[in-house]
Amino acid sequence: MQGTEPALRAEGVKRRFGHRVVLRDVSIAVSGGDFLMLVGHNGAGKTTLIRVLAGLLKPSEGTVRRSGSTGMVAHSSMLYDALTARENLAFYGRLYGKTDPALVDALLEQIGLAPHGDRRVATFSRGMVQRLSIARALLPDPEVLLLDEPLTGLDEAAAVIVRNVLRDLKRRNRAVVVATHQLVEVVDLASTVGFMVDGRLAGLEPVAGRDAHAVMARYRELAADG
Amino acid sequence: MGSFWTAALAIAAKDMKIEWRTKTAFASAMVFAVLVLAVFYFARDPTAVGAIEIAPGALWVTFTFAAMLGLNRAFMLESENRAMDALLLAPIAPSAIFVGKFLGNLAFVGVVELVSLPLFVLFYNLPIIEQLPALMGVIAMATVAFVAVGTLLSSMVVRTRFAELMLPILLLPFLIPPVVGAVQLTSRILSGRPLSDLAGWLKLLASFDIIFVVLCFFLFEATLDE
Numbered sequence: 001m002q003g004t005e006p007a008l009r010a011e012g013v014k015r016r017f018g019h020r021v022v023l024r025d026v027s028i029a030v031s032g033g034d035f036l037m038l039v040g041h042n043g044a045g046k047t048t049l050i051r052v053l054a055g056l057l058k059p060s061e062g063t064v065r066r067s068g069s070t071g072m073v074a075h076s077s078m079l080y081d082a083l084t085a086r087e088n089l090a091f092y093g094r095l096y097g098k099t100d101p102a103l104v105d106a107l108l109e110q111i112g113l114a115p116h117g118d119r120r121v122a123t124f125s126r127g128m129v130q131r132l133s134i135a136r137a138l139l140p141d142p143e144v145l146l147l148d149e150p151l152t153g154l155d156e157a158a159a160v161i162v163r164n165v166l167r168d169l170k171r172r173n174r175a176v177v178v179a180t181h182q183l184v185e186v187v188d189l190a191s192t193v194g195f196m197v198d199g200r201l202a203g204l205e206p207v208a209g210r211d212a213h214a215v216m217a218r219y220r221e222l223a224a225d226g
Numbered sequence: 227m228g229s230f231w232t233a234a235l236a237i238a239a240k241d242m243k244i245e246w247r248t249k250t251a252f253a254s255a256m257v258f259a260v261l262v263l264a265v266f267y268f269a270r271d272p273t274a275v276g277a278i279e280i281a282p283g284a285l286w287v288t289f290t291f292a293a294m295l296g297l298n299r300a301f302m303l304e305s306e307n308r309a310m311d312a313l314l315l316a317p318i319a320p321s322a323i324f325v326g327k328f329l330g331n332l333a334f335v336g337v338v339e340l341v342s343l344p345l346f347v348l349f350y351n352l353p354i355i356e357q358l359p360a361l362m363g364v365i366a367m368a369t370v371a372f373v374a375v376g377t378l379l380s381s382m383v384v385r386t387r388f389a390e391l392m393l394p395i396l397l398l399p400f401l402i403p404p405v406v407g408a409v410q411l412t413s414r415i416l417s418g419r420p421l422s423d424l425a426g427w428l429k430l431l432a433s434f435d436i437i438f439v440v441l442c443f444f445l446f447e448a449t450l451d452e
Contacts, residue, residue, distance in 0.1 A: 056311050058451070072315055076308035082244045094236040095316040097229060136312065 005067060006031045007143045007175040008053060012062035015048055022048045024199045025062070030144065030175040035166075037186050037207070038179040039219050040196030046179035047075070049196070050148045053177065068143025073150050077133040081122035085113055085132050088121060089139060096140040107135040112161045126153040134165060144175045151182045159185060183212035195222045230325075233318040237326025242333055244303060251299040251334065255292040259342040262288045267349045277350040282412035285346050286405050289339055289365070290372065291394075296334040297376035298393050300327050301384035314450065324446035328377045328439075335369055357415045360424075364415065364431070368408035371434045375400045378442040382449045404438075407431040 006029035015023040023045050030036055038046045051057040053064060054072045079088050089104040108114045111131040121129060130153060137145060150166075151159050166189055169176050180186050187193075187207060193215055195203040202222040207215070245252060266284035270277070304310035313323050343365075347354055354361060376397055383392040411427045 054311075054315060056314060069317065070315060072311070074308065074311065076311070078309045078312035079307055080240070080244060080303065080309060081306065082247045083240070087243070091236060091240050092312060092316065095233050095313070095318055097232070140317075 006065075007067050008065070008070070008177070010049075010053060010059075010062065010064045013049075013052055013059040013064060014061035015045075015052055015057060016060045022199050023052065023059070026199075026201045027062075028194065028201065028204060030177060032143065032173040032175055033170065033191075035170050035176045035189055035191045036178070036194055037183070037190035037192070037215075038177065038194045038196055039183065039215060040179075041223075044196040045199040046196050047148050048199075050074070050146045050177065050179055053144075054146050066144065069140050071137035071140060071142035071145045073130075073133050073137045073145070073147040075148060075152075077121070077129045078136060079121050079129065079132060082120060084118050084120050085124070085135075086117040088132065089135060092136055092139050098139060103139070107138060110138075110165065111135045112158070127155055127158040130154055131158055131161060134162060138165070142174065144177070145169055147176070147178045147180075149180055149182075150178060151180060151185050163189070183215055187212045187215060193218075195219050197223045229317075230319055230322045233316070233322040234325035234329065237313070237323060238329035238333065241300065241303065241327065241330030245296075245299075245330075245334060251296040252338065255295045255334075255338045256341060258295060259288045259292045259338060260345060262291065263342070263345055263349050277352060278413070278416050281346070281350045281352060281416060282409045284350070285412060286368075286409050288342055288346070289335075289369070290401060290405055292338050292342065293331075293335040293369070293372065293376065294394055294397065296338065297331055297373070297380045297397070298390050300331050300334075300377065301380045302389065305384050310450075320447040320450055321443055324377065324381075324443060327381070328374060328442075331373045331377050332369065335373055339365055339369065352416060354416065357418070360415045360421075361412065364408055364411045364428075367428075367431045367435055368404045371404035371431070371438045372397075372401050374435075374438040374442045378446055378449065381446065400438075404431060404434045407434065 009029040011027050013023055013026040014021065026049060028036065038049065040046050048057065050072070052059050054070055055064065055066065083091065085108060086104055089107060093099055093104060105114070108117045111134060113128060113131055116128065121132065124132065130150065134150065150162055154162060163185060166176060170189060178186055190207045193205055193207050194201055195218065263284060266280060270280050304313065379396045380393055383389045383396065386392050407427050407430050411424055411431065414423055
């Protein structure tokens with residue numbers, strides 16, 4: 001991975017829920033410009049890892065260090081349905097000390113929701129909510145962006161917008177971690193792939209020109225090895 | 227400090243805006259308040275029980291239970307789309323979230339009380355113009371105490387399966403001291419007793435305000451752990 005001081009470093013992270021161990025000894029480091037794609041079956045621990053990396057869950061063992069601000073896109077939108085898109089972003093902007101309305105306009109433009117800025121989120125389609133959720137995460141211009149299935153439920157046009165956002169983040173030297181099942185959409189952007197098997201990071205390898213099929217083949221290999 | 231209050235006020239303003247738009251909790255609280263006042267009014271035999279004997283109890287039963295409907299709603303707003311996660315990711319002190327929620331709840335309960343009070347006066351035909359400042363003072367003091375505890379407990383129960391049932395069960399024991407104090411003071415104020423007669427209960431109510439607000443402020447962060 002690039003850079004000297006990682007923007008995000010997890011060492012020996014273990015997470016239990018009661019007696020159930022969901023993450024086992026996971027260690028990763030992500031620096032500016034890195035794009036880590038996390039691959040794994042449902043229940044492999046991707047979402048828990050993203051939440052631990054974000055600081056929303058404390059690791060039961062191990063440490064997570066973040067050197068800069070962190071944005072996160074999750075399954076849930078973290079938005080208020082009764083507020084408009086613009087009001088949602090303005091609210092979060094105040095929490096981050098970013099009160100310039102031009103920033104909200106620029107973000108709405110970037111995710112293709114400028115004409116819908118004054119509509120309540122409750123009236124949005126799943127894809128629009130997902131795009132607004134990404135704008136919310138981008139608002140503080142985070143050093144690290146963590147995304148959990150960001151392309152789920154998006155139509156082709158919306159997926160292109162999200163891919164452009166991810167490409168832009170990479171270009172601007174931000175660290176990106178994406179947990180996804182939709183490898184085809186992300187694999188060409190990723191620099192590294194992490195294979196999650198039963199809560200373990202079974203492999204952390206450079207993508208090195210592999211396509212989605214090759215990545216999945218490698219995943220099956222590692223999963224079979226246990 | 228600036229960002230603490232900016233965040234707290236932003237959260238309170240956001241909650242009030244959402245309640246203003248949806249009126250979900252306000253409508254149910256007002257219907258409840260009118261219903262309770264009417265039931266107490268019709269249950270009383272005016273030839274046997276004087277209005278002043280039943281009015282303080284009726285007032286505080288109305289305020290307490292109507293307020294609970296709003297307190298329940300406060301953190302449900304944050305759990306609907308897991309917006310609480312976004313608040314926790316923001317660079318703000320967890321106690322700013324508590325203060326914001328506390329202020330939002332205080333405003334909600336204050337409005338419910340302001341609308342219910344004239345109805346109470348109307349139902350019980352009480353001439354309270356002279357006693358109004360003292361009565362308002364007591365209402366404000368008791369409200370601060372139970373809203374502080376209600377805000378803390380509502381953040382605790384929001385992740386439980388029966389949050390709406392759990393809040394009253396947990397909250398009611400804590401409400402006994404301030405509500406008993408408030409009933410005693412209201413009774414004395416409505417009877418036109420001198421201020422010196424109120425001192426003991428006022429000190430007690432003030433103590434509960436300080437203890438509850440300070441304790442809840444410091445305990446709030448512990449309620450956020452998953």
